[in-house]
Each structure stands twice: as C-alpha cells, then as structure tokens.
Amino acid sequence: MxxxxxxxxxxxxxxxxxxxxxxxxxxxxxxxxxxxxxxxxxxxxxxxxxxxxxxxxxxxxxxxxxxxxxxxxxxxxxxxxxxxxxxxxxxxxSSKHYVEQRITIQNQQQVNPNAKNLARIERELAEQTRAYQQFSARQPSNLLFDRPVNGPLSSPFGLRRFFNGEERNPHSGLDFAANSGTPIKAPAAGTVILIGDYFFNGKTVFVDHGQGLISMFCHLSAIDVQLGDELPRGGVLGKVGATGRATGPHLHWNVSLNDARVDPAIFIGAFKP
Incomplete structure (x- = not known):
C-alpha cells in the first residue's frame, strides 16, 4: 500500500x-x-x-x-x-481583463502636443522602435529578474489610460514608487543599446539582455551609463526621477520580447492573473 x-x-x-x-x-x-x-x-x-x-x-x-x-x-x-x-x-x-487608470496632466502639451512636438515624438518613437527590434545572439544571463529598484509596485502593466479624460495607449510597463535619486539596477546582465531624453519618457535607458529580451527604464533623473556599456546583473544604470510625462518620481520599466511589450511582473514572480 x-x-x-x-x-x-x-x-x-x-x-x-x-x-x-x-x-x-x-x-x-x-x-x-x-x-x-x-x-x-x-x-x-x-x-x-x-x-x-x-x-x-x-x-x-x-x-x-x-x-x-x-x-x-x-x-x-x-x-x-x-x-x-x-x-x-x-x-x-487566454483572456485577461485590464483595469482603467485616469490621470490629470497639468501640461496640456503632454496630452495634445502641437505640430512641432508631434514631429519630435514621431522621431523619438522611430528611434525607440528600432531599439526594441534588435535581436542579438547572446543568451540571457537569467530569466528570473531582480527588481530594478526597492519599492512597492504602483501602476501595473496594461492599464487603459485616460489623460485629462482622453484615452491613450495602454500602460506598456510596470511602475515602481520610489524617491527621486534612488539607484536603478539592471535586473539581468545586458548591453546599453540606447540612451535618450524623450518628450514622453524623459531620460531613458534601453538594455539588451539577449535574443530580443530588452528592458527600457524611463523618467530617470540621471543616467549613469554610456552607449555600449556592458552591465552586470545589479549594475547601476541611473537614478529614479520624474522627467518626461510624469506626475511624480517613479520608475517606469518596460520589458519587450520579440518586439512585444509584455508584463514585467512575470519576470519577477509578481504576475496577477
């Protein structure tokens, strides 16, 4: 028996x-x-x-x-x-329901930009899209990621966002509540493939972890790396800020796979069905 x-x-x-x-x-x-x-x-x-x-x-x-x-x-x-x-x-x-988020932005240009700003936004979007589409041969060092900052999760991935009552693109990343100046660490080893100061994202760093697995960190107050730098897991790449379209200091972290923005919570064991 x-x-x-x-x-x-x-x-x-x-x-x-x-x-x-x-x-x-x-x-x-x-x-x-x-x-x-x-x-x-x-x-x-x-x-x-x-x-x-x-x-x-x-x-x-x-x-x-x-x-x-x-x-x-x-x-x-x-x-x-x-x-x-x-x-x-x-x-x-399978199906998944994403909730709504309503945000009030004081700067109306960050809700309905004028022609000059729209031209800038289009240039910056094309530059970032090219970064997301990179596919390097390296194997990712780890797929169970570290959290890039120590702080509570705030806005989750996939929110249907309304700025001043107008619907915009869903939230493409995961936000961490953290004080300005908090160090941001690479969740896995990778190469810095893009650095910029963008209209919506503010100070931004892209890190290629290998084979189309790419992290983007934005709204930074400071960038502490240069293009082409090899970052170890846990290497500091910048500091939390509120640059770009942000209502206060926080880290917005995107994870992209095969040029699809996916929920970063999956990679830190925090996914909620």
Missing part, C-alpha cells in the same frame, strides 16, 4: 518536473503576457518566429528546447501560432 502511495505521488509530481522552472515562471499566455512553447529535444536550437519576428529560444533542464514568446496586448484570446523551422506550432492565448 505504501509503495502504491509513493508511486502515485511520484506520478503526480512528474508534470511539474517535466515542465521545468522557467516554464512555470514565465508561461502566462494572455494578451501582454508570455507563452512558453515546448520544442522538444534537438541537437541545436530550432529557429522560431512569431508574427514574422525572431523569438527567444533556450535549453531547459538540458533536455529540451523551449520558445519564450512575447504576446502583444493587441492579440485576441484564442489559438495563435509560431513558426518552428518554417512549420506551424499552435498555442492558446
């Missing part, structure tokens, strides 16, 4: 072991989330693309390859597909 009980417990434990730690951490297949797609064993990493863009692929548990797919907020729940070495592989996108 005892042997039968042990056998049942062992069988119940098998799916968790088979799934692997990274899969359990990251597999949150909702709009704005991450899908982990099992690719099975192979001698070399399979080539995977989603919506025409290359996807992060890693070896999990030294047994099989997995694709870590960023799902844009615009994707509808249902069946989606990646291309694995040119062949379709399906996964399911």
């Amino acid at each position: 005892r042997l039968l009980t042990l056998l049942i417990l062992f069988c119940l434990a098998l799916p968790a072991h088979a799934e692997g730690f990274i899969s359990r951490l990251l597999h949150k297949p909702v709009p704005g989330g991450v899908a982990v797609v099992d690719l099975g064993p192979a001698a070399n990493a399979p080539s995977v693309r989603y919506q025409g863009k290359p996807v992060l692929v890693i070896h999990e548990d030294q047994q099989r390859w997995i694709a870590i797919v960023g799902i844009p907020l615009s994707v509808k729940p249902g069946t989606a597909q990646v291309q694995v070495a040119g062949q379709p592989r399906s996964f399911t996108v």
Whole structure:
C-alpha cells in the first residue's frame, strides 16, 4: 500500500518536473503576457518566429528546447501560432481583463502636443522602435529578474489610460514608487543599446539582455551609463526621477520580447492573473 502511495505521488509530481522552472515562471499566455512553447529535444536550437519576428529560444533542464514568446496586448484570446523551422506550432492565448487608470496632466502639451512636438515624438518613437527590434545572439544571463529598484509596485502593466479624460495607449510597463535619486539596477546582465531624453519618457535607458529580451527604464533623473556599456546583473544604470510625462518620481520599466511589450511582473514572480 505504501509503495502504491509513493508511486502515485511520484506520478503526480512528474508534470511539474517535466515542465521545468522557467516554464512555470514565465508561461502566462494572455494578451501582454508570455507563452512558453515546448520544442522538444534537438541537437541545436530550432529557429522560431512569431508574427514574422525572431523569438527567444533556450535549453531547459538540458533536455529540451523551449520558445519564450512575447504576446502583444493587441492579440485576441484564442489559438495563435509560431513558426518552428518554417512549420506551424499552435498555442492558446487566454483572456485577461485590464483595469482603467485616469490621470490629470497639468501640461496640456503632454496630452495634445502641437505640430512641432508631434514631429519630435514621431522621431523619438522611430528611434525607440528600432531599439526594441534588435535581436542579438547572446543568451540571457537569467530569466528570473531582480527588481530594478526597492519599492512597492504602483501602476501595473496594461492599464487603459485616460489623460485629462482622453484615452491613450495602454500602460506598456510596470511602475515602481520610489524617491527621486534612488539607484536603478539592471535586473539581468545586458548591453546599453540606447540612451535618450524623450518628450514622453524623459531620460531613458534601453538594455539588451539577449535574443530580443530588452528592458527600457524611463523618467530617470540621471543616467549613469554610456552607449555600449556592458552591465552586470545589479549594475547601476541611473537614478529614479520624474522627467518626461510624469506626475511624480517613479520608475517606469518596460520589458519587450520579440518586439512585444509584455508584463514585467512575470519576470519577477509578481504576475496577477
């Protein structure tokens, strides 16, 4: 009887072991989330693309390859597909409800910019879009990220935002409440690929962690790195501020996978369904 009980417990434990730690951490297949797609064993990493863009692929548990797919907020729940070495592989996108946030901005130009500012915004958006689309060969050093600042989470990812009563793009990152001047640390090792002082984002740093996994930190009061710097995990890249369109000091942190902005809370174990 005892042997039968042990056998049942062992069988119940098998799916968790088979799934692997990274899969359990990251597999949150909702709009704005991450899908982990099992690719099975192979001698070399399979080539995977989603919506025409290359996807992060890693070896999990030294047994099989997995694709870590960023799902844009615009994707509808249902069946989606990646291309694995040119062949379709399906996964399911579940639904998720995102709440609203209403913000009052004193500077009307940051709600309805004039033509000059719109031209600047378009130039800056194109520059940042190119950064998000980079795909380097390096493997990410870690996928369980450290929090970039010590502070409570404030505005979550995916909020439907209304500025002075007018709807704008959903919140594409995760905000941390922190005092101005608080050091901001890299959640994983990476290369600084873009630095700027932008109309909406203020002082901004982009860090490439590898294979399309990119962090963006904005509203900084100071930038402490230069373009091309190699940052270790925990390396200080700047300080919290309130530059750009911000109502007070905080850190806004974006995480992007295959050029899709996804919920950073997934990578720090703080995701809420």
